[in-house]
Amino acid sequence: MKTVGYKIVATCLTLIFLASFSVNASVTEQQIQQDCKKTARYSADGNKAYKNKDYDKAREHFTTQAAWSEFCQETDDKTSTAYNNVALTYIHQNSPLKAKAWLNLSPKSQKSQYNLALIKEPLATLPAPTDFSGEYWQYAGFGQWNTFTVTPKGPKYQIEFNGLYMPNMALYYGPNIGELSGLITVHDNKAIYKGSEQSDDPQSTCQISIDFSENKNKVSLMTDGECGFGFNVVAYGDFERVTSQ
Structure with a gap:
C-alpha cells in the first residue's frame, strides 16, 4: 500500500464513558x-x-x-x-x-x-474474493457493528452472527445482543440456516435466508421465526465485506 501522509481532524466533541456507572442507577x-x-x-x-x-x-x-x-x-x-x-x-x-x-x-x-x-x-488492488469466507459488517449505531463471519469447513461454511440493538440509552445501559452460529451449504450464492438442524432444540423456528452477491463482497440476510436474540436484535439486511482474502 502506498504510504500517504494523513492528518487527523480534531472534533469539538469527545466524551468519555462513565467508568463507575451502575446499570441499576437512574441517569438524570x-x-x-x-x-x-x-x-x-x-x-x-x-x-x-x-x-x-x-x-x-x-x-x-x-x-x-x-x-x-x-x-x-x-x-x-x-x-x-x-x-x-x-x-x-x-x-x-x-x-x-x-x-x-x-x-x-x-x-x-x-x-x-x-x-x-x-x-x-x-x-x-485487493484480490477478488474466491469464496464466501470473510467478515461482513452492518452498522448498528453508536460506533458498533453487527458482524457476520464466514469460515470454510470442508464443503460447507461455518457462520457466526453477532448482532446488536442499540437503544437510545445504550451508552449507559448497554446494547441488546444476539448470537448465532452453525454450518451452511451454499448453492448458487444462496444458503438457508435452520435452527432446528443446528441446535439442541429440534423445535426451533429460527430460519435465516443468506444471499451472497455475485462478486462475494456483500451478503444479505433475512430472518423468519424466533432465533432467541435480545429484544429488537435481528439478522436482517445487507452486510459489507471488510476483509480481503
Whole structure:
C-alpha cells in the first residue's frame, strides 16, 4: 500500500464513558448534559495515540468519540470527523475495506470524499474474493457493528452472527445482543440456516435466508421465526465485506 501522509481532524466533541456507572442507577438529565460537555478528552487521547502510531489505542478513543457524538446529537460535521478519524487508523493498518465501511457512514462529507479517494487505489488492488469466507459488517449505531463471519469447513461454511440493538440509552445501559452460529451449504450464492438442524432444540423456528452477491463482497440476510436474540436484535439486511482474502 502506498504510504500517504494523513492528518487527523480534531472534533469539538469527545466524551468519555462513565467508568463507575451502575446499570441499576437512574441517569438524570443533568448527568447527560455534563457528559455531553466533556469535549476534548477522547479527541486529545486519540490524537496522542495516533501521533505515537498506536493505531489500536487511537481507534478505541475515536470510536468512543463517534458514539458520544451520535448520542449527543452533535453536528453532522463533527460526527463525520469522528468517523474519519477511525477510518484513518484502519488506513494506516492496511485495512482499506474497514476504513471504507466507516467512511461510508457519511459518504457526502468532504472529509470522507477525500479519504475515500485516498483508498481508491488500495481497494482496486485487493484480490477478488474466491469464496464466501470473510467478515461482513452492518452498522448498528453508536460506533458498533453487527458482524457476520464466514469460515470454510470442508464443503460447507461455518457462520457466526453477532448482532446488536442499540437503544437510545445504550451508552449507559448497554446494547441488546444476539448470537448465532452453525454450518451452511451454499448453492448458487444462496444458503438457508435452520435452527432446528443446528441446535439442541429440534423445535426451533429460527430460519435465516443468506444471499451472497455475485462478486462475494456483500451478503444479505433475512430472518423468519424466533432465533432467541435480545429484544429488537435481528439478522436482517445487507452486510459489507471488510476483509480481503
